[in-house]
Amino acid sequence: MYDIIIIGAGVVGCAVARELTKYHARVLVIEKNEDVCSGTSKANSAIVHSGYDAKNGTLMAKFNVLGNRMMGDVCKELDVPFDRIGSLTVCDDEALLPELEKLRERGERNGVEGLRVLNREELLELEPHIADGIVGALYAPTAGIVCPFKLTIAFAENAAVNGAEFLFDTEVKKVYSEDGVWRVATDSQEFTASAVVNAAGVYSDVFNNMVSQRKLHITPRRGDYILLDRSAGGYVKHTIFQLPTKLGKGVLVTPTVHGNTIVGPTAFDIEDKEATATTAEGLDSVIAKSAMSVKGLPVRQVITAFAGLRAHEDGHEFVLGEPDDAPGFFNCAGVESPGLTAAPAIGVHIAGLIKEKLGLQENESFVAERKDILDPKKLSIEERNELIKREPAYGTIVCRCESVTEGEILDAIRRPVGARSLDGVKRRTRAGMGRCQAGFCSPKVMEILRRELGVDLTEVTKSGGGSYIVNARTKDGE
Secondary structure, eight states: EEEEEEEOOSSSHHHHHHHHBSSSSSSSEEEOOOSSSSSSGGGOOOOOOOOSSTTTSSHHHHHHHHHHEEEEEEHHHHHHOEEEEOEEEEOGGGGGGHHHHHHHHHHHHHTTTTTEEEEHHHHHHHHHBBBBTTTTTEEEETTTEHHHHHHHHHHHHHHHHHHEEEEEEEEEEEEEEEETTTEEEEEOEEEEEEEEOOOOOGGGHHHHHHOOOOOEEEEEEEEEEEEEEEGTTTTTTSSSEEETTTTTOOOOOETTTTTEEEEEOOOOSSTTTTTTOHHHHHHHHHHHHTTTTBOOOOOOGGGEEEEEEHHHHHHHHOOOOOOTTTTEEEEEEETTTTHHHHHHHHHHHHHHHHHHHHHHHOOOOOOOOOOOOOOGGGSHHHHHHHHHOOOOOGEEEEETTTEHHHHHHHHHEEEHHHSSSHHHHHHHOOOOTTTTTTTTHHHHHHHHHHHHTTTOOOOOOOOSTOOSSSSOSSOOOO
């Protein structure tokens, strides 16, 4: 029997897992996909929001600002790329300038620091490529950018080092309470626990509604994105938002921590909780709407497009904690934007509630720090040469676009909660994220996975499940 079972290994589930390992508790994280960060958390804007947009007094506002304040220290502890570049919310209509002042006032009531409304001349000094029709902007210096893959993986690795267990390729089918014990039935076996954390993203309403009469409804909101090559890096230096609507903050343009430029998302409410395919309509909309805030964006340098689903709760609010009629069941539901920003604070909050509920004692041996995969590109020539002498795999380039070495890929596979697929390697090392989008490096990465995992090449997948790449051998032998 476990003390706590967490359903879902996205950024919130992994943040909760890490915080729970600060106490003496047996923690199990169950994920239906083959890796962490395989659902909503893998496909978003990678923005650390300042917190001006959420309505005053909401959980969204509270945990956005708390998470923003925590992000720098958390990323330093876990060795995750983070840059507080600031954001600009632009306005293209003189009549709507008062809306910027309203956002500033709302943000200040939420506790956001440093907000200023800029005129066009001030804005052009910061962003010379701003669209001709823009007349002003709200500047939020505390906003930033982070790598959502690295953050989620870091939470998971640190949780695992501190004792949390992870179970992948396992789908939760039923959750129920019996004789004061929570039972979690999966497609392979049943587990028991004193408490359950529901961090299932777009499926969080399904599990809540199994155990509580206080029903939730989550609408998958699809957002399409395009990613520009690094050669387009630096075209904008801040995250550039459009004035918010009821569907969100519009199409944004922002740098990434890895030097690319990302543009999106759209906002299409759909029914299918697995529908993450892009559409021509969505991508055309991204390009057209981006021109409303940034002119001359080099969209011919798009290297990939993708779509993600946001878990939109009908009340547009985070649902956190125990329902009145399901003690020991802790919701992390409706965690859409600014969920990535809020994740560290939500982790602390939910773990604190469970600590009080179960009477958990502090884990004196908790290890707070974690080091990311070594990147030889950050070393001096002398240091890199010494590294290659000690470990020759760091002298073999596997991904030419991103200059990823075999040594980095081996590290990614051998780590706690390590990579088990091409996408798992990609999210940890960026092998396959460059201009050719894995066109050249995939065969070599597959061979490394085959060797390290001790499986046949026909068993290596792109992203787990049935995503096999090699169907059969055409001849015997290796």
